[in-house]
Amino acid sequence: MVAGTLKARQDAKLNKGVILNAAMVNYVKYGPKNPFTNVLSEKELKAVKPEQLTALIKKLPTLEHRVLYYGPRPQEGTAALLKAEHRTPAKLAPAPAAKDFAEQPLKDKKVYWVDYNMVQAEIIFLTKGDVYNKGMVPTVALYNEYFGGGMGSIVFQDLRESKALAYSASSRYANADKVGRSNYNMSYIGTQSDKLPEAMAGMEALLTDMPVAEANLEIAKNSIRNSISTERITKGNVLLSYERARRLGLDYDLRRDVYTGTQNMTFDELKKFQQAKIKGQNQVILVIGSKDRLNFKELAKYGAVQQLTLKEIFGY
Numbered sequence: 001m002v003a004g005t006l007k008a009r010q011d012a013k014l015n016k017g018v019i020l021n022a023a024m025v026n027y028v029k030y031g032p033k034n035p036f037t038n039v040l041s042e043k044e045l046k047a048v049k050p051e052q053l054t055a056l057i058k059k060l061p062t063l064e065h066r067v068l069y070y071g072p073r074p075q076e077g078t079a080a081l082l083k084a085e086h087r088t089p090a091k092l093a094p095a096p097a098a099k100d101f102a103e104q105p106l107k108d109k110k111v112y113w114v115d116y117n118m119v120q121a122e123i124i125f126l127t128k129g130d131v132y133n134k135g136m137v138p139t140v141a142l143y144n145e146y147f148g149g150g151m152g153s154i155v156f157q158d159l160r161e162s163k164a165l166a167y168s169a170s171s172r173y174a175n176a177d178k179v180g181r182s183n184y185n186m187s188y189i190g191t192q193s194d195k196l197p198e199a200m201a202g203m204e205a206l207l208t209d210m211p212v213a214e215a216n217l218e219i220a221k222n223s224i225r226n227s228i229s230t231e232r233i234t235k236g237n238v239l240l241s242y243e244r245a246r247r248l249g250l251d252y253d254l255r256r257d258v259y260t261g262t263q264n265m266t267f268d269e270l271k272k273f274q275q276a277k278i279k280g281q282n283q284v285i286l287v288i289g290s291k292d293r294l295n296f297k298e299l300a301k302y303g304a305v306q307q308l309t310l311k312e313i314f315g316y
Contacts (some may be wrong), residue, residue, distance in 0.1 A: 002045045013310050016116055023313035025108045027069065028126060028284055029184070030101040037315030038099060064092045068239040103128070103182055106284050107305030113294065114313070120167070121193045121289035125203060127281045129183035132176035135284040137254055138261030139273045140173050140183075145220040146270065147210060148172055148187065152219060154211055157204065159189065166191045171207070173277065177200040179249045185278060193293035200285075200298070201266060210274045217267055247275045 012018045026036035040048070065123050066087065069078050104126040104228060130136070148155040150172025159169040171187035191199040233241050245254065287294065300307050 002048065002193050005045060006042060009314070009316060013314055016118065016288055018124065019114055019310070020118065020122055020286060023114060023287070023310075024114060024286045024308065025124065025126065025186075027308065027313045028106070028286060029103060029128075031104055032312065032315070034101050037313075038101075039315070042316065052117070061086075061088050062093055062216060065095065068242070070235060070238050087289045107282060109282060109284070111285040111287060111298070111299045111303045111305045112308050113289070113305065114308050114310070115291045116288050117286075117290055119193060119290075121191055121196050121287060121294060122164045123170075123189045123191070123196070123200060123203075124286040125185075125187040125207065125283045126187040126286060127278070127283050129173065129185055129277055129281075131182055132179060132248065134250065134257070135250065136183075136273075137175060138258045138268065139265065140175060141221060141224060142217075142262045142265055142274055143270055144172050145224055146217055147206075147274075150223075152216065152223075153287070154213065155187070155203070155206055155214065156212070158206060159199065163198075163202060165189075165195050169199075169203070171203075176248075177244065178247045185281070193289055193295070196289075196295050197298040200302070204226070208279050210271065210278075212267060212271075214267060217270070221262055221265070224262050225259060228255050231255075 011025075022036055026034040067082060069082075071078075073081070106126070129253070145153070147153055148169075150156065153170070155169050155171045160168045166189045168190040169188065173183060173185045175183050187203055189199045189203055241253070243253070248254075283302070285299070287299065296305060
């Protein structure tokens, strides 16, 4: 198991998707010590004994915990069965506190890049947004669907279909998954290295001045409604959805707000959100590409350029 874990770690350092979207993003959001690098070192892994792992498993029922159930039994019968069969000590020990990683302010204009032998270049424009607010969720959902969500979105149609500047492009204002955490706007471009200047300028222009396309707005609204109407949350996913809502301080399905809130939303409302939360916000740029092909003079226009090593962003 240890050998397999170490092999998977080495494979991850060869995967450009993991490098950019996991290692670099976490490094920029939280610094060198972050959720992605919070793993045992190779030395610690090799020192682990099987008995230590089985002891940890046996200890789980002695810690404070909750039991979630999905199935045909009524509540009363389930509670009685758990009381009889789920054996725990009379007094449970407190569960270890979750490790909290402080978010970085992202106020300085920076361009972080990692050297990777490839013809293409992949770029993320990352902006730290407001702290999570459930009231923003319907507007965010419509903005994402309209502006950067899929093949019919403004970003994809403009940068890939109309101008042929990218082989892939998207943009998303991502809501936090926990109360007290920040939202982030992430805009992605995958392009040929020689098209990097035009592709970055194109994305910057769209983020600054969102084009008006009323027909696309109606398509986005219908897409959201159809998706929610046809989606079915069943079995274990009911419990997982409940847990996600609980982390956000919710006691109901937030899709209800999205469904009703987006139906009559106007482009002016969407534009107001874009101008307040997207336009002119400070961006940190993340780039992966070959040092022999990247245009560093162009990158310097977006902030101080700093190279990151794989050791720095993976922590091993």
